[in-house]
Amino acid sequence: MSALENVNITEKTVVVIGGPTASGKSGLALDVAKKYNGVVINADAMQVYQSIPIITAVPSLDDKKQAPHLLYEIYPPSQRGNVADWLSKATSVVRDVWAEKKLPIVVGGTGFYIESLIKGVSPIPETKSEVKQQVADIICQKGIAGAYDYLQQIDAPGAQMIKPQDTTRIRRALEIKLDTGQSIEEWFRKPLIKILPEADFAMIKLLPALSELEEKCSRRFDMMMEQGALAEVENLLNMHLDENLPAMKAIGVPELGDYIKGKTDLNQAVALAKLHTRQYAKRQLTWFRNR
Numbered sequence: 001m002s003a004l005e006n007v008n009i010t011e012k013t014v015v016v017i018g019g020p021t022a023s024g025k026s027g028l029a030l031d032v033a034k035k036y037n038g039v040v041i042n043a044d045a046m047q048v049y050q051s052i053p054i055i056t057a058v059p060s061l062d063d064k065k066q067a068p069h070l071l072y073e074i075y076p077p078s079q080r081g082n083v084a085d086w087l088s089k090a091t092s093v094v095r096d097v098w099a100e101k102k103l104p105i106v107v108g109g110t111g112f113y114i115e116s117l118i119k120g121v122s123p124i125p126e127t128k129s130e131v132k133q134q135v136a137d138i139i140c141q142k143g144i145a146g147a148y149d150y151l152q153q154i155d156a157p158g159a160q161m162i163k164p165q166d167t168t169r170i171r172r173a174l175e176i177k178l179d180t181g182q183s184i185e186e187w188f189r190k191p192l193i194k195i196l197p198e199a200d201f202a203m204i205k206l207l208p209a210l211s212e213l214e215e216k217c218s219r220r221f222d223m224m225m226e227q228g229a230l231a232e233v234e235n236l237l238n239m240h241l242d243e244n245l246p247a248m249k250a251i252g253v254p255e256l257g258d259y260i261k262g263k264t265d266l267n268q269a270v271a272l273a274k275l276h277t278r279q280y281a282k283r284q285l286t287w288f289r290n291r
Contacts, residue, residue: 004032007202009103014094014199017107018043018114019206020284021277022216026059028206029107033067036105039097041090042071043108043117048081049073049247051236054229056250057220077236077247082168083116084126090117091195111287118201120192124176124184131179135171144170144244151177157185167244205288213285217277224252225270234260251276 004015015032017025029040042048046056050073058072070093075081090106090113097104108114139147144167151170152159155177161184162169173184180187208216221229233256241248248254252273259269 004036004202004204009036009202010200011098011101012198012200013103013202014117014196015103015105015202015204016043016114016118017105017204017206018111019109019288020208020213020281021057021109022220022281023109023206023208023213024216025107025109025206026057026063028204029105030059030063030067032105033103036103037101038103038105039068039070039093039100041093041097041104041106042069043086043090043106043110043113045081045083045086045108045110045113045246046250047072047108048075048086049077049079049250050075051077051239052232052247052250052253054224054227054232055252055256057224077239077245078241080168080246082172083113084121086113087116087121087195094196094199109284111284111291115291117196118203120194122187123190123193124187125180127175127179131175134178135174138174139167139171147171147174150174154178155183155185158183161185161188168246205291207285207289210282210285213281214278217281218274221252221270221274221277230256230260230266233257237261251280 007013015038017029017032019025032038033040040059044056047058048071049056053073059069063069071086071089074089094104106114106117138150142150145164148159148164148170151174155173158173158177162173176182176184176187229252233253236247236253237257237260255269255273255276258264259266
C-alpha cells in the first residue's frame with residue numbers, strides 16, 4: 001500500500017489506478033478500498049458490458065462482497081458504450097461516494113477514459129439523435145470503408161486522425177462534422193473542460209516488465225478458459241448481435257467465436273487470443289508509460 005502512504009487524502013481525493021491488462025489493477029483497487037473505506041469505480045471500456053464477465057475479467061462476486069464495485073456490467077452487449085456516457089456516470093458516482101464520506105477509487109486500463117476524467121473533455125456538444133441515425137444509415141449502406149471514404153471527402157483533417165478500420169471514431173467524426181459543421185480536428189484544438197475541477201487526483205500506475213506482463217496475460221487466459229469463457233462466448237453468439245458492436249470485439253470473443261463456428265481448432269483459437277491479449281497489453285503499457 002506504499003503507493004498511497006505519502007498521499008494526503010482529502011474529502012475530494014480520487015484515487016486512480018491505471019495500467020495494462022493483467023497487471024493487478026483490480027486486486028490493488030480492492031486492497032485500497034478495504035484499507036481506506038473506498039468504493040471501486042470501473043474505468044475499463046469492456047468491463048461495462050453484461051454477458052461477458054469472464055472474458056473481460058470483471059471482479060468476482062467475492063471481490064464485490066468485500067467492497068462496493070460500481071459501473072461494471074452496466075450495458076447490455078447490444079449497446080454501444082462511449083466515453084461521454086461513462087464520464088457522466090463516473091462523475092455522478094464520484095460525487096455520491098464523496099457524499100458518503102468514502103474514497104472513490106477509479107480503476108481500469110482504458111487510458112482515454114482515465115485521461116478524460118483527469119484532464120477534461122473537448123467542448124463538443126451532444127449530437128442530435130437524427131444526426132446519429134443519419135450516420136448509422138451511412139455506415140449501414142456504405143460499410144465502414146465507404147463511411148471512411150465519405151469522411152475523407154467532407155472532413156479530410158479529421159479523417160487523417162483516424163485509422164480506416166476504427167468504426168467508433170469514424171462514426172463519431174461523421175456525427176460531429178454533420179452536426180456542427182466543424183471538423184473533429186478543430187474541436188480537439190479547443191481548450192478542454194474539466195468535469196471534476198474540485199477533485200484531488202492521486203494517480204497510481206502499474207507498469208510491470210513486459211516479459212512478466214506477457215506471462216500473466218497467458219496464465220490469465222488459461223484461467224478464463226477454466227472458468228467457462230467458451231460457454232460465455234457461445235451464449236453471446238447465440239444472441240445474433242452485430243459483429244461491429246464493442247462487446248463482440250472483446251479479446252477472446254472473435255477468436256473463440258471462430259472455433260465455435262468451425263473455422264479453426266481450439267488450440268489455435270486460444271493461441272490467437274493470447275497473442276492479441278499480449279499485443280493489447282503491450283500497447284497499454286506503452287501508453288501509460290508515456291503519460
